[in-house]
Amino acid sequence: MKAIEISRPGAPEVLQLCERPMPELKAGEVLIKVHAAGVNRPDVLQRLGRYPVPPGASDLPGLEVAGEIVAGELAGSGFNMGDMVCALAQGGGYAEYCAVPVAQCLPVPHGWSAQEAASLPETFFTVWSNVFDRAHLAKGETLLVQGGSSGIGVTAIQLAAALGHRVFATAGTEEKCRACEALGAEKGINYRSEDFVEMVRQATAGKGVDVILDMVGGDYIPREIDALADDGRIVMIAFLGGAKGTVDLGQVLRRRLTLTGSTLRPRPVAFKAAIAANLREKVWPLLASGKIRPVIHSVFPLEKAAEAHALMESSAHIGKIVLTVAAA
Known part of the structure; x- marks a missing residue:
């Protein structure tokens, strides 16, 4: 062959x-x-x-x-x-x-x-396993997708939106942000010109999002912790921005946060x-x-x-x- x-x-x-x-x-x-x-x-x-x-x-x-x-x-x-x-x-x-x-x-x-x-297969198996099985995105909860225009991103946006969740997504151009919104994201956030922490907090009346699907890692981790709601979960599937990040353990304890991840x-x-x-x-x-x-x-x-x-x-x-x- x-x-x-x-x-x-x-x-x-x-x-x-x-x-x-x-x-x-x-x-x-x-x-x-x-x-x-x-x-x-x-x-x-x-x-x-x-x-x-x-x-x-x-x-x-x-x-x-x-x-x-x-x-x-x-x-x-x-x-x-x-x-x-x-x-x-x-x-x-x-x-x-x-x-x-x-x-x-x-x-x-x-x-x-x-x-x-x-x-x-690769994207749907990955998103289901991590967002729904591992991070336990539940009815009424919100999701932030980092890299919303990627193959994983477009899958996570559509799947979560189709199941009734509010979804936010980051992308690197205005075109990509509008594409995320067309697929079901409530707001596409341009990570080059907008602060996703501020944007999701504004959109959720200061609460933050319940689950973040992260493929960046690195210096996104402390910002993602700031963007989480109490009892929120970050689930990592890659670390394109670096394998090491700073974690505020005080926030993890006080706000009952979870940082997890997996490879399929x-x-x-x-x-x-x-x-x-x-x-x-x-x-x-x-x-x-x-x-x-x-x-x-x-x-x-x-x-x-x-x-x-x-x-x-x-x-x-x-x-x-x-x-x-x-x-x-």
Whole structure:
């Protein structure tokens, strides 16, 4: 099969088209003929040599795919051979075929293309796991999304808004802020010219927000603590602004604050299967009804994965970047 491999750690150009053996299926896995694959920030970190591949996972980048089930054990899964699915992968998505646990597959939402469906798994699994399972965003609570125009951001905004929450989001340009608002954010906050602490406190009558989804870290942490309501939670999924931050422990104690976080890729199949079940029950109907829609900025052919990575690193995109695969 054709695939994109990381020839060595480095710039986008180290992504090279290659020939690889077909994946060998493990127990509980299915083989997907890939029609499209999502591009995510962890793929970039892996290419740079900063995101080690978990033991037993493919060294090929790519954490989400959409395509056709062509082999594997399907008994009891609810799927049939030939079904179109989207799936969370542990790696190997930048290829014509990808092996994934069947428990991490979800049906392609009605009316969605393969390219649109490929934009779903990594972001929706991540947002659900962190915002709703880990940070326990509850009815009537508010959410601040840092990096609202990213793939994670557009997912978190739409999902929380569709479930009835007030949502605020930060972004780096006025265009991106307006895009966040069009997706359901009450206010897009330009972090280059506005103070998100002041803005969310004004919007919440001084209370602050209940949950913050943070992918920045660094010097955002003390400001985020100031932006939290009492009993508020910060949940971290990345630290693009630095791995170290200052925490005012006095505020944590007095105001009963929580700082937590997680990474998804190393978690066991059973953990991801539980997220998939929740998504299918609670979120997939919102996709089918159109309450949540795909937000795709650009689509590239597989062989131009380097261009896709260059776009992601530029942060010029709003929403997802997707690769299409010739095997489709």
